[in-house]
Amino acid sequence: MSRTFQKGIIFDMDNTLLQSRINFAEMKRAIFQLWVDNGIVPPTLEWQNHTASQLIEIGRQSAKMTSELEQTMWDAVTAIEKEGMHGAVLENHAVEVLEQLKSSYQLYILTNNAYAAAEEALNETGIASYFDEIVAREQMTTLKPSASGIHYIRNRKPDWPASAWTMIGDSWIDGKAACDGQVAxxxxxxxxxxxxxxxxxxxxxxxxxxxxxxxxxxxxxx
Incomplete structure (x- = not known):
């Protein structure tokens, strides 16, 4: 029997539902070095003060970006993600909370990770079935803190008001995406x-x- 709930909860994944071991410092360093090697940013850029998604977007917006270079970047990012997600464990009380929420809400994942890495981690931890949809970077035009992923999800339910949605995440980039997407x-x-x-x-x-x-x-x- 299909569910007809009129409320939705959007979860970040890493360090919200799963205890991620993704090495984001290494990811940022790898992206920065790739951009430096290809003349996209100067070596003086203070890359530590940027999020990985911000560094990615700096490169994607550069006139020097090529499809081959972008693919090289995504390959490096995905490798670090997969290594960090392998053997991930759930945050405390994740299953208990999802079990209660699913009776009243449609549940979504919104992650900057690749879809394959997210799906694998959610399946490994046994919670994939709780979610109506996994929305990963392939579904976004721009990564969080952009509201692109929020808009994608809200467009799935165009008749639902903004007040029907809540996002839950650990980082300011989740909050910024929610704010710009007009959800709590x-x-x-x-x-x-x-x-x-x-x-x-x-x-x-x-x-x-x-x-x-x-x-x-x-x-x-x-």
Whole structure:
């Protein structure tokens, strides 16, 4: 029997549902070095102050970018993702919370990872079946913090108002995507300073996934 819920929750994946071991510092360094080697950015660029997605977009917007170079970059990123996702474990109470949410919400994953890496990790941890759709970088025109992925998901339910949606993630880039996509954001173990610095105002800060249920209930009540 098909579900006809009119509310949706969008989950980030890494360090929100799964305890990721992706080496994002190494990913950023690899992207930066590739861009330097190909004259896209100067070696003086302070790459440590950028997210991986921001470094990727710097390259993609460069006039020096070629399809071959972009593919080289994605191959390097995907290799680091796969290595970091192998053997990933769930955040505490993830299954318990998803089990309760699925009876009232349509659930989505929104990740900057490749679809194949995300699908493999979600299957390995046994939670893939909880989600109506996995939305990965292949479905986005621009990675988070862009709202591209939020727009993609919201367009799947064009009759649903913005108020029907909530996003949950650990990083300011998740919050920025949610904000620009006009949906509410709950920060899971998020860095409050990073959030404020980037103009992100979560509906709530939570430390345990079970708190999602409390926050959503409070929102329903008023």
């Amino acid at each position: 954001f709950i920060a899971y173990q998020g860095n409050e300073l990073d959030m404020k610095r980037n103009g992100v105002v979560p509906r709530a800060y939570i430390r345990d996934l079970k708190e999602i249920l409390v926050v959503l209930e409070e929102c329903e009540q008023g």
